[in-house]
Amino acid sequence: MEVTCLVVVLRLGVQMLCLPAYLLWYLGIWEPLCKTLFPYIMFGGSLIYNKQMSGKKKEMFSNLKDFASPTGALTLLEIGTGPGTNFQFYPTGCKIICTDVNPNFQKFLDKSLAENPHVQVERCLVAPAEDLHQVPAASVDVVVSTLVLCSVKNPEQVMKEVLRVLRPGGAFYFLEHVAGAPSSWNLFWQQIYNPTWKRLFDGCHLTRETWKDLEKAGFSELKLWHIHAPLKWQPNKPHIIGYAVK
Numbered sequence: 688m689e690v691t692c693l694v695v696v697l698r699l700g701v702q703m704l705c706l707p708a709y710l711l712w713y714l715g716i717w718e719p720l721c722k723t724l725f726p727y728i729m730f731g732g733s734l735i736y737n738k739q740m741s742g743k744k745k746e747m748f749s750n751l752k753d754f755a756s757p758t759g760a761l762t763l764l765e766i767g768t769g770p771g772t773n774f775q776f777y778p779t780g781c782k783i784i785c786t787d788v789n790p791n792f793q794k795f796l797d798k799s800l801a802e803n804p805h806v807q808v809e810r811c812l813v814a815p816a817e818d819l820h821q822v823p824a825a826s827v828d829v830v831v832s833t834l835v836l837c838s839v840k841n842p843e844q845v846m847k848e849v850l851r852v853l854r855p856g857g858a859f860y861f862l863e864h865v866a867g868a869p870s871s872w873n874l875f876w877q878q879i880y881n882p883t884w885k886r887l888f889d890g891c892h893l894t895r896e897t898w899k900d901l902e903k904a905g906f907s908e909l910k911l912w913h914i915h916a917p918l919k920w921q922p923n924k925p926h927i928i929g930y931a932v933k
């Protein structure tokens with residue numbers, strides 16, 4: 688991805704505006720602060736995001752039941768579950784394994800569970816999506832990731848773990864913001880904000896070409912659409928949505 692001189696200059700401008708956050712980062716204060724505050728920000732943000740994206744999410748999750756096991760049961764593992772934003776879209780009786788690196792979401796997760804008694808949480812793991820060793824191979828019907836692949840440290844390793852835990856014929860559902868099209872204004876602004884955005888928002892990358900990781904991962908079938916999310920926030924409008932079958 689080419690970065691021009693103008694991008695570098697504007698990046699510096701954004702970094703200067705966010706100098707206090709950078710200072711806290713270098714003093715080692717920002718990261719723990721972020722881990723504590725992020726669940727609150729994410730909870731508020733997810734209410735707005737879900738309002739704007741509920742149509743897309745409903746459509747995406749509408750065929751979840753097609754991937755239930757032959758007994759009719761559906762075991763679903765969600766990576767980066769956060770505050771449990773997606774529970775409302777899951778079918779009745781669905782058994783969920785929640786996984787996230789940040790244990791500070793628990794309070795919001797409990798709230799979401801209380802509001803969605805139609806689903807059942809089997810267990811909650813504090814674990815990175817790159818290492819789900821507590822979950823046996825080929826043991827889940829569906830894996831879900833929404834707004835997580837932008838933040839994981841190693842997307843390639845996450846794909847390997849997703850494929851490992853899915854049973855043959857199981858599906859990986861994703862809704863992720865991604866890099867804008869080449870030469871677009873979206874990508875231009877994403878490149879400017881990206882270094883600061885990563886620091887401010889818990890390691891979230893604006894310019895990941897996540898569809899490439901999905902294409903390379905080795906799924907037997909990939910249904911992937913590029914969309915422009917109807918969000919007010921310009922930099923993370925380009926999204927990919929779909930599912931991939933093991």
Ligand SMILES: C[S@@+](CC[C@H](N)C(=O)[O-])C[C@H]1O[C@@H](n2cnc3c(N)ncnc32)[C@H](O)[C@@H]1O
Pocket residue numbers: 729733766767768769770771772773786787788789792814815816817832833834835838839840
């Ligand atoms: C932007 S939030 C999205 C939360 C939720 N999936 C949603 O759509 O509302 C990103 C989530 O990914 C989690 N996360 C970041 N890196 C992760 C990793 N390597 N493995 C698992 N979860 C991770 C964060 O803690 C956070 O809960």
